[in-house]
Amino acid sequence: MHITNDGSFDEEIKCRNNQGRQAIRQLNSILWDKAVSKENKHKIYNSIVKSIISYGSEVWPLKERNLKLLEATEMDFWRRAAGKSKLDRVRNERIQNIIGVKHRISEDIKINQLRWYGHVQRMEENRIPKKILNWTPQGKRRET
Numbered sequence: 001m002h003i004t005n006d007g008s009f010d011e012e013i014k015c016r017n018n019q020g021r022q023a024i025r026q027l028n029s030i031l032w033d034k035a036v037s038k039e040n041k042h043k044i045y046n047s048i049v050k051s052i053i054s055y056g057s058e059v060w061p062l063k064e065r066n067l068k069l070l071e072a073t074e075m076d077f078w079r080r081a082a083g084k085s086k087l088d089r090v091r092n093e094r095i096q097n098i099i100g101v102k103h104r105i106s107e108d109i110k111i112n113q114l115r116w117y118g119h120v121q122r123m124e125e126n127r128i129p130k131k132i133l134n135w136t137p138q139g140k141r142r143e144t
Helices: 010-026 028-032 038-053 063-081 092-099 107-122 126-135
Strands: none
Touching: 010 028, 010 038, 010 063, 028 038, 028 063, 038 092, 038 107, 038 126, 063 092, 063 107, 107 126
């Protein structure tokens, strides 16, 4: 996991996103194949692409730009699965309707984060994740 000096996960998110894009490129011939059903494309997405992109996302502090980056990668997958290129100029919402996308990766990540938060809340007080979550720094903030 890549955490920068300022505590952000931007590098980790970019790395996960790039790995997801690599997987999509590897799956390109399968995604464009009309003989592969929508259900199987959904299974491929959930088991391979979404797993790669969202691994460790329970602890990411998500910024809007990171969400857009992840959603762009997700739409790249669905666009290929629908057999549409950017040149076809089909809106994302239309592609989601064609393919039957129920919810976006950003929603899945937020659900996973809430699940992790609940899990940490139920932990015993002496567990490290619980201590970190409940930690309050001492002293005053530094002026920058």
